[in-house]
Amino acid sequence: MTDHPALAACAAAHIRDLAAATSDPRDAYANHAELAAVTGSLLALAQHLEDALRHLAQHVERHDTDWDTADEERRLPRQVARAASTKARSAEADAHNMARALGRAVEELGRLRPAP
16 A cells, blocks of 8 residues: 555645635735745646646556446446546646646736835
8 A cells, every 4th residue: 555645635635724824815925926936836736736647547547457346336347447547637637727827827927026
């Protein structure tokens, strides 16, 4: 058994904490530099998420004959694994699009300067 489930749970907890900490617009971010830094970090997160989802799909495909399905399932394990892999690949594409959009946001935020 690997520590991958714990790492994923830890990452999710950190993102949840960030979302909670930034929920109040009055004190979420101190300045434009903080906004740009958080946006840049979220860009890196999206890029790493894209990689992790690609790896997840690859491993599901690789182990598609190692599992069995529940008794009520009429589909073969390979069909279930293929469906899970397809959904993970779709999430990977969403993460790719998220990273592209965040990259554009980082570019735009880079144009901001403190007001005189």
